[in-house]
Amino acid sequence: MIFGVCLGLPSQIELKDLEGEVHQDIDMWRFWQLEEGVLEIDPETLVTNDGKIPPVLHIDTDAPLYSTVDGSLITDELWGIYYKPDWSFGGIQGGASPYTVDTPVNEVAIDPYGPESKEFTASKDFPEMWVSALAHCHKRFEGMMPHYHKEPSGGIGCFTPDSFPVIDTYNENVTIIADSNHGYKMLGVGCLVAEELLGEKQELLEPFRFSRFQAGKLHPVSNSPYPWS
Ligand SMILES: Cc1cc2nc3c(=O)[nH]c(=O)nc-3n(C[C@H](O)[C@H](O)[C@H](O)COP(=O)(O)OP(=O)(O)OC[C@H]3O[C@@H](n4cnc5c(N)ncnc54)[C@H](O)[C@@H]3O)c2cc1C
Incomplete structure (x- = not known):
């Protein structure tokens, strides 16, 4: 969130839910x-x-x-x-x-x-x-x-709106791994991001792009009592 403010990114976003319904002014962070x-x-x-x-x-x-x-x-x-x-x-x-x-x-x-x-x-x-x-x-x-x-x-x-990480590049040259509290599960991500920074687009990172919220390609809602699993 704090990074978002510094980068001039919106605090609220448009989001298409898993049923295809579009919602405005959804908090990007909670x-x-x-x-x-x-x-x-x-x-x-x-x-x-x-x-x-x-x-x-x-x-x-x-x-x-x-x-x-x-x-x-x-x-x-x-x-x-x-x-x-x-x-x-x-x-x-x-x-x-x-x-x-x-x-x-x-x-x-x-x-x-x-x-x-x-x-x-x-x-x-x-x-x-x-x-x-x-x-x-x-x-x-x-x-x-x-x-x-x-x-x-x-x-x-x-956490993000679907409680999964956002890994993306903003304002041309700022790459963010916002891990949405996933912790140790993110260990391998740094390597993927480094490869991407060196010019090799990483397919494994695609499900974590910021654009998924507007495109309605959200991650499924967890069946567990935790937002991160
Ligand atoms: C109580 C608690 C227990 C947890 N226990 C576990 C656990 O047992 N195992 C596990 O795997 N995960 C655990 N997690 C989750 C794990 O801590 C986080 O997923 C992980 O710390 C995220 O790492 P990060 O580097 O992405 O972000 P952070 O650790 O949040 O680091 C981001 C850093 O950026 C700094 N920052 C922010 N904005 C700015 C700015 N504008 N300018 C400069 N600096 C800035 C912040 O001060 C912070 O130091 C726990 C989380 C909590 C809250």
Whole structure:
């Protein structure tokens, strides 16, 4: 968004949706609040049976989620969490599906960012939801709520209208990889963009051009509770 302003690009765009209907003045950027936290227990609690570090686990489900604190129903709608043992955080670190930030995008105070932000940190309901979800997945986490590290966490992430990256060249000589919070999945993109800058058009980048919004060639809406998968 900030780059867009500097480049004189519009904050609102025309967009053709997946049904072919054209919409005007759609925000080019929107923020979501990513919720994250830490359960302060021995990270070894979550190593594999042979003592190795497991991959980051992601669970999406619509199974009813009950509180590990008092057994009450937290949700019977789609929910998701991710988690991993993390020695730098000193426990099990992870997060849940983010929530949308309703503040108009140009009024969002990005700084101070993350835990320092007074406005954008994990919601008050996040800790019980996340720890209960851990307990839903592994019996070993039942009743672990007192170990939740009570500190602000998470941070805001910036997304495009279809929540997929935009990779394009603007104003003739400014190439942008706006990753829409896709993170590590973008590792190979730098190489493709470098090849393109050297003159070789990259077919793999075509689905990520800015023109897709006007042309109605949007990426499909995610079936998961996350905007980025
Ligand atoms: C809470 C949270 C947790 C996350 N966890 C993970 C994770 O576990 N794994 C994962 O893969 N991804 C994760 N992500 C997503 C990942 O952090 C982002 O996808 C990634 O950082 C995007 O990298 P980037 O270089 O494209 O943009 P950024 O990291 O946002 O870098 C852009 C930089 O440009 C600077 N900038 C902006 N405008 C200007 C300007 N006009 N002039 C000069 N500088 C400017 C910004 O200050 C910033 O430093 C997480 C995101 C959040 C918010």
